[in-house]
Amino acid sequence: MCDQKSIYIHVPFCVKKCVYCDFYSETHLSLIPDYIKSLQKEIETRSGSKDKINTIYFGGGTPSLLPVKDIENLLQIIGDKFLISRDVEVTLEVNPGTVDLNYLRQLKKAGINRLSIGVQSFNNNKLRFLGRIHTADQAVKTIDHADKAGFDNISIDLIYGVPFETETRWLEDLKQAVMIAPSHLSCYMLTIEPGTPLGEKLKKGLVSPLDSRVMSRLFKKTSRFLGEFKYEHYEISNFSKGRQNRSKHNSKYWDMTPYYGFGPAAHSYDTKIRSWNHQSIETYIKDMDSGRLPVKDREILTLDQKMMEMIMLRLRTLEGIDMNGFESQFQISFQNYFNEILDHIRKEELGRFQDKRFALTLEGKVHLNNISEVFAKKIFL
Ligand code: SF4
Known part of the structure; x- marks a missing residue:
């Protein structure tokens, strides 16, 4: 196990909720300034020791909704409070449709060195079905802008297994992805979670999940197809061009390396205890304003x-x-x-x-x- 820890920052804001999503995020973007202040306080309060950090991850939600200045300040605070490794991987999740070339250039300058772009599909019907805010063209443009902004470590997220998915249709997404040739690809199987709009539709019988045998076939096809293009299937949903392009941050979760999680709903783990913050931006801000840690609960792992x-x-x-x-x-x-x-x-x-x-x-x-x-x-x- 690596002796360097990780930092995860949860950015719980989205322009609009996608129909399949059960991650914690809200659409009250006016809360961003107060959230940032609370986040800074949480980082400052919890960083008692000079732990060594070699991965920082801004996840969400939609971290690309944050002003770059705020991201820069957060990285500055993290740099002051922790010992940051020279080869630190700093990832930010980007939702196409929320960024332009200038934003991405500024992100690069601010110290972000890896982007995870939520493309999900290159097919507009599929994007509409998923309730995404962007089109396929916008996704392609975002990848191009990321490249122009100087990012050489780019990951693309894709989703497969929507109810009308066929092998041919999914292969179209994969073919387009390998043409773009990002250094990393995450291919997630769609799961219809209860409590989401899609889960509700399922309950009412308005959609039915893809047959599990078809889903298994798509999973195996994905691995074989990407293997032909030299993507290593290093984790069930993740593929990289060589070991050097694996997600260092996520690899540490699979290694059970300790991590700090900052922000509403973020989890932290220190090899003995796992704790998690309140899943409410308002409670999070209130707690930090009154000097309390925003921890909802913790468990000691047996x-x-x-x-x-x-x-x-x-x-x-x-x-x-x-x-x-x-x-x-x-x-x-x-x-x-x-x-x-x-x-x-x-x-x-x-x-x-x-x-x-x-x-x-x-x-x-x-x-x-x-x-x-x-x-x-x-x-x-
Ligand atoms: S953009 Fe991401 S986090 Fe936000 S609702 Fe869609 S899937 Fe969920």
Whole structure:
């Protein structure tokens, strides 16, 4: 595990809610100035130690709604309060339709060195279905502007599995993405979450989810197609041109490295305790105004919980679970303790051992949820 920590900043503002989204964000953009003040206070209050930081991530919500001056000030405060590694990765999520070339140039100057652009699709019908605020042309223009602004570390987010998706249609998105050739791609399967407008439509029978077998086929097709274009499938939803272009920030989550989470609804983890902030901008601002930390709750992780998390997170990755690391952390042999489960997985060709590691095959990743449940039963029952 890396000895350098991460910082995640949650920016809970969006121009309009997308119909599938269950991330915490609100559309009251007039609250941005007060939110920024509170955020600065939270960072200053919680940064008692001079922890080393090598990744900073502005996620959301729509971080590209923040004025660059505010982003610059936040980075300045973080730089004053923490020890920032020379090769720090500083990512900001960008929603096409909220930025122009000038904004992106200023972002670069402010110290952002990686962009994650929420393209989602190059098909206008699909974008409309998802309730996105931008068109395919605007997405392409944003990528072009990011390139012109000097960003060489660009990630594109795509979504697949909308109810009317076909393999041909999804391949069109992938083909367009590889033509643009970003250094990183995240391809997320659409899940219809309860409580979202799409979830409501599902309840009323107005939409039906894509058949799970079709979804699995799309997942495997994505991996193979991107593999042909030299994108390494290094995590279940993530692909990079070589190891150097992996998301350092997200890789640290999958390694269970400690992180600070600032802002409403942000989670923090310090290897023993996980805590999370109130999921309300108003409560967050009120708490910071009255000198209280905006923490809603915290939990102390038991060894069993940590073991389960490690298994779930590492099975998502290309490298899988490191036998030696597991044994030194939990004082038991992964291979012996889960012997029966592992035998079964291997017989079904869903996973394999290699170089003292255990990882799922592509077919195994299709069944990740079921496999995780089997491990959970062994650990908790
Ligand atoms: S822009 Fe992103 S965070 Fe905002 S509603 Fe859409 S998916 Fe959710």
